[in-house]
Amino acid sequence: MSITFSDLGLKQPINDALNDLGYEKPTVIQEKAIPQILSSSEDLKAFAQTGTGKTAAFSLPIVELADTDNKATQAIILSPTRELAVQIGKNIEDFSKYIPNLKVVTVYGGANIDQQIKQLKRGAQIVVGTPGRTVDLIRRRALRLGSVKWLVLDEADEMLNMGFKDELDKVLEATPDEKQTLLFSATFPREVEAIASNYMTNPVEVASGEKNQGSDNVSHEYYLVTERTRYPALKRVADVNPDIYAIVFCRTRRETQEVADKLIQDGYNADSLHGDLSQAQRDSVMEKFRKKNIQILVATDVAARGLDVNNLTHVINHKLPDQIENYNHRSGRTGRAGNKGVSIALVNKKERYKLNPIERILKKKFVHTPIPTGEEICKKQLFHLIDKVENSEVETGKIDPFLPSIYEKLNDFSREELIQKFVSLEFNSFLSYYENAPDLNNATSRDRDDRSSSGRRRETNENMSRFFINLGRKDRLNPAKLMGLINEQGISKSVEIGAIDILDTFSFFEIDKNFENDTLDAFSANNAEFNGRRVNVEITKNERKGGGRRRSGGGSGGRRRRGDSPSKGFGRNRSDRDRSENKFQSKKQGNKQFGRRRRS
Structure with a gap:
């Protein structure tokens, strides 16, 4: 006999709302988490793949237990993006439609903060917010969390990947010690395990599947491409699937817009979703996509978080993400609500090794699929x-x-x-x-578009500048901390961060070429430090005559001539850095970033 929502201990008004919404029976994570939260004040650590009903799993018991006679904020729910925050807020409103005195307010950047302050002053038992806007409202004393009984960290892995650890700390400082902390995450990298140990007390652990494992409803394929054939291959995937309803994931906003523009020019019902769009534009795009007026949505990882679309046929990785966990988030957008889905990765020969660590985590193999012929x-x-x-x-x-x-x-x-x-x-x-279309599977493996005139492969996107930083794993640096360090310099809210490569004693990162000088100047002017160590940032490519390059974080800040000694404390001159870069590029890259193993 199958379990119903009423069997979980939810009151009738909530069950009536769920019936109106078409909820028939709880998912595995809902069946495990809801009774646990209802019956216990213990902290909860919950693993649930994307699309398994995490929002209802934590919000339904909060709606059940909240005191509607008290207007003070009793629950604070943090999510990494405004789209996801808005979706959670809307879901809670739907769940509580027959509980008239229960109020929920959603707060996020990009919207009028004065309006949000007015809503908070009227009283709201549940507040859903992004970390940055939540901290801003706490500082303004518009959001008071002294009466909070439940703190929910939704998509905790993504909040850490986006560098929100400091904001999480500030929110926690504003909440009482006696509260129930609920951590929900689709993947559990070490950073999430660390936040659980720091923020939670003997948490109970529940899961809807094995940690970090992919959904059984999603199959994984890869197409071998060159840079020259990457977009034509994407186009053929769309053409061979006439009823395609897909998200195409790109790494940067510029790449997202370029791919969307090409699809539109080729006659597809496509559009883009990225951080340069206003909230009104984002809402308009998503509304069209949900109504299937848009068949192919091209998006960045951050912009696509929180999309509530259940019938996607495909997820296509135009470029693999820098963070291995993000692949799981991407592929989890399809194969939802019992449907089958396909996740496709377009990779060239030098990217193919990145599939191995993903396979180990997903416990599934990628199937090499030939690019469709004409x-x-x-x-x-x-x-x-x-x-x-x-x-x-x-x-x-x-x-x-x-x-x-x-x-x-x-x-x-x-x-x-x-x-x-x-x-x-x-x-x-x-x-x-x-007619007479070439077989893209026969494209030469020596991709001319991926080589410089000297024959060496280019590792950086032409729209990005690659930087060296004198910090690495031995300094306890990871991608999230590096992104946080970059964000702390106040370069620009719209700055694009590209590939990140963390090595033992130094690292590399990419930033939008338009912010090259701003990045160098910011690190230099702020005298940036990390864990008490002075930070040195330099451009790794030679762009000026004589091989000179600007640098920041110590020394005179000007160009050094060949033979000059390195600045004290950094212990590596320019030719050393070039050798480090060349060595890094020539190895079978043992970076942990994509599960790369170091050579012993």
Whole structure:
């Protein structure tokens, strides 16, 4: 006998709301977490894959237990992005529709803070917020958390990846010691385990599956491409799946916009979602995507968090993410609510090794799938068209008045000729486009677009500048801490951070080329330190005559001539750094970033 929501101990008004929403029975994580929160004040650490109903798992018991006669904030729910915060807030409003005195306020950056302050002053038992805006409201004394009974950290892994640890600390300082902390995460890297040990007391652990393992409803494929064939391969994936409803993930905002523009120019119902859009623009794009007016959404990892879409057929990784955990988040956007989904990775030969650590975590193998040929695409599209004709409903009442004239006009054509003309009319564009189309699987492995004139591979995006920093794993630096360090310099809210490579004693990171000088100047002006150590940041590429480069964080800050001694404390001159970079690029990269193993 299956368990219902009423069996979990939820009161009737909540069950009525769930019935209205079409909730029939709880998911595994809901079945485990809801009774635990209802019956115990112990902290809870919950693993749940994306799309398994985490929001209801923590919000339903809070709605059940909240004191509606007390207007003070009793629950604070933190999420990494405004989209996810908005979605959680909306879900809680839906769950509590028959509890009139229960109020929820959602606070996030990019919206009018004065309006949010007014809402908080009216009273709200539940506040959902992003870490940055929540801290801002605490500082303004508009948000008081002294009566909080529940603190929820949703998508804790992503909050840490985005460098929000300091904000989490500040929120925790504003909450009482006696509260129930609920940590929900789709993956549990060491940083999340550390936050659990720091912020929680003997937490109970529940899970809807094995930690970090991918969903059983998602299959994983990879297509081998070159930089020159990456977009054509994406286009062919879309063409060979006529009913595709997908998110294409890109690493940067610029890449996101470029891919979306190409798809739109090629006639696809596509659009982009990234951090440069205003909140109104983001809401408009998402509304169109949910209604399927947009068939392909091109997005960055951050922008796509919190998307509540259950029927995606595909997730396509135009570029693999820098953080291995983000692949799990991406692929979890499909295969939801019992549906099957496909996650596709477009990788070139030098990126293929990055699939190995993902396979170890997902406990699933990527299937190497050939890029569809023009003939395969035309065949698939043709029979898709025929199936649509076969299954279409004919509304005779509306077309009967026109049929005599149509029959007369087409009377001279045989059945075969009519079918040929019909197919040609609908299908000529595909036949023309893919006529004599090359087999992309035969593309040379020596991708000319991925090499410089000297024959050496370029490791950095042409729109990004690559920086050296004199910190590494031995300094306890990780990608999240490095992103936090960069954000602390106040360079720009819109600065784009690209690839991050953490090594033992030094590291590399990429930043939008437009902020190159701002980055150097900020680190220098702030006399940046990390764990008591002075920070040195330099550009790793030679852009000026004579090989000079700007540097920050010690010394004179100007260019050094060949033979000059390095600044005290950094112990490595420019040629040493170049050798480190060359050594790093030439190795089978033992960076932990994507599970890369160090050579012994």
